[in-house]
Amino acid sequence: MNRNKISVAAIAAMATAVFAVPAVASDTADIEALVNAAKREKPINVYDSTGKIVEMAENFSAKYGLKATGMKVSANSQLEMIIRESQSNNVQGDVVLITDAPAALAQLLPEKFVENYLPADMASKIPKQFQNPLAISTNANVWAYNTEAYDKCPVANIWELTEPKWKGKVAIIDPLTKGNYTDWFNQLDAHGSDAVAAAYKAHFGKELQTDEKSAAAAWIRALAQNAPLATDSDDRISEAVGAPGQKEPFFGLLSSAKFRDNEDKGYKLGICTTLDPWVGWNYIKLGLIAAKSQSPNTAKLFIHYILTEEGIAPQMKDGKLPTNSDVRMPDDEPSGLMKVADKLQAYDASTGLDDFDRREEWQDFWRVNYRK
Numbered sequence: 001m002n003r004n005k006i007s008v009a010a011i012a013a014m015a016t017a018v019f020a021v022p023a024v025a026s027d028t029a030d031i032e033a034l035v036n037a038a039k040r041e042k043p044i045n046v047y048d049s050t051g052k053i054v055e056m057a058e059n060f061s062a063k064y065g066l067k068a069t070g071m072k073v074s075a076n077s078q079l080e081m082i083i084r085e086s087q088s089n090n091v092q093g094d095v096v097l098i099t100d101a102p103a104a105l106a107q108l109l110p111e112k113f114v115e116n117y118l119p120a121d122m123a124s125k126i127p128k129q130f131q132n133p134l135a136i137s138t139n140a141n142v143w144a145y146n147t148e149a150y151d152k153c154p155v156a157n158i159w160e161l162t163e164p165k166w167k168g169k170v171a172i173i174d175p176l177t178k179g180n181y182t183d184w185f186n187q188l189d190a191h192g193s194d195a196v197a198a199a200y201k202a203h204f205g206k207e208l209q210t211d212e213k214s215a216a217a218a219w220i221r222a223l224a225q226n227a228p229l230a231t232d233s234d235d236r237i238s239e240a241v242g243a244p245g246q247k248e249p250f251f252g253l254l255s256s257a258k259f260r261d262n263e264d265k266g267y268k269l270g271i272c273t274t275l276d277p278w279v280g281w282n283y284i285k286l287g288l289i290a291a292k293s294q295s296p297n298t299a300k301l302f303i304h305y306i307l308t309e310e311g312i313a314p315q316m317k318d319g320k321l322p323t324n325s326d327v328r329m330p331d332d333e334p335s336g337l338m339k340v341a342d343k344l345q346a347y348d349a350s351t352g353l354d355d356f357d358r359r360e361e362w363q364d365f366w367r368v369n370y371r372k
């Protein structure tokens with residue numbers, strides 16, 4: 001999809017904090033009426049990038065006597081499928097739960113491939129910044145260490161990761177393979193540079209002097225030049241950091257969902273809860289409805305369902321934080337993320353379009369500076 005096709009007016013409208021995207025009317029917000037209307041519609045398919053969507057769809061089907069099928073589809077594939085299905089008038093995915101918010105803002109919403117829907121009874125429970133477009137959860141990537149090898153986190157400041165001690169011993173997802181990592185770089189640049197500069201002074205005892213355009217860019221360059229292990233999956237990072245029996249394990253940045261490996265695989269992952277200035281960062285998962293869905297009421301009902309504790313529960317077990325302020329994380333969530341949720345660099349959707357537009361620029365920046 002050519003971003004140049006989006007009008008200047010549309011870009012300006014979406015660049016505000018609340019994004020002026022028209023929401024689907026909520027006149028069917030009454031659940032009983034919505035269920036009755038949905039019973040006259042065809043079954044729906046729901047796209048999500050996690051396999052937990054299968055369980056969520058099954059639970060929905062059992063609760064309402066309606067048929068919903070959850071399908072695990074990567075964010076990149078979701079984008080292509082939604083666009084092609086709409087253009088061919090052959091919608092297969094009625095609901096899309098997508099973690100690539102910048103791409104949705106740039107490609108899906110302006111072209112009206114999808115619609116935003118906020119159930120009326122959820123308006124007081126979902127913070128304003130998550131309403132338009134609707135975010136159903138925030139997902140976190142956190143810095144982790146091996147609790148068997150260290151009695152406490154061995155890193156106190158992100159600038160330590162650029163020093164010789166950690167050369168070749170930091171594991172992260174390759175930013176060339178996953179868009180939300182370059183989005184993170186842009187978020188750091190736009191919203192976090194002051195904190196990064198303050199962390200530099202706290203660690204080195206002097207002001208940062210750099211030829212880069214921001215403190216964030218200086219840190220990203222220094223990290224890239226310190227030969228981190230850039231891999232294609234959180235599974236590899238989880239193993240490199242958390243596998244037992246290591247004398248010098250990696251320090252790594254990975255999805256909070258991987259802390260279930262402690263129970264499933266005997267790993268020793270722990271969140272670095274004292275890291276300055278952040279213990280990690282989060283990104284949002286949007287819940288949108290295909291504009292040409294033949295089952296709009298069923299789709300609306302599903303959106304409502306996943307905003308409830310019952311609906312989102314399978315993903316909360318993986319450390320996904322619901323945007324519904326009434327929902328609380330389970331006590332047995334493996335990572336303990338809730339204890340440090342306020343120490344995450346929060347995603348700021350007001351620069352979502354800029355995140356999208358600058359992905360290639362940040363990829364080039366990483367590619368030029370990366371050392372193996």
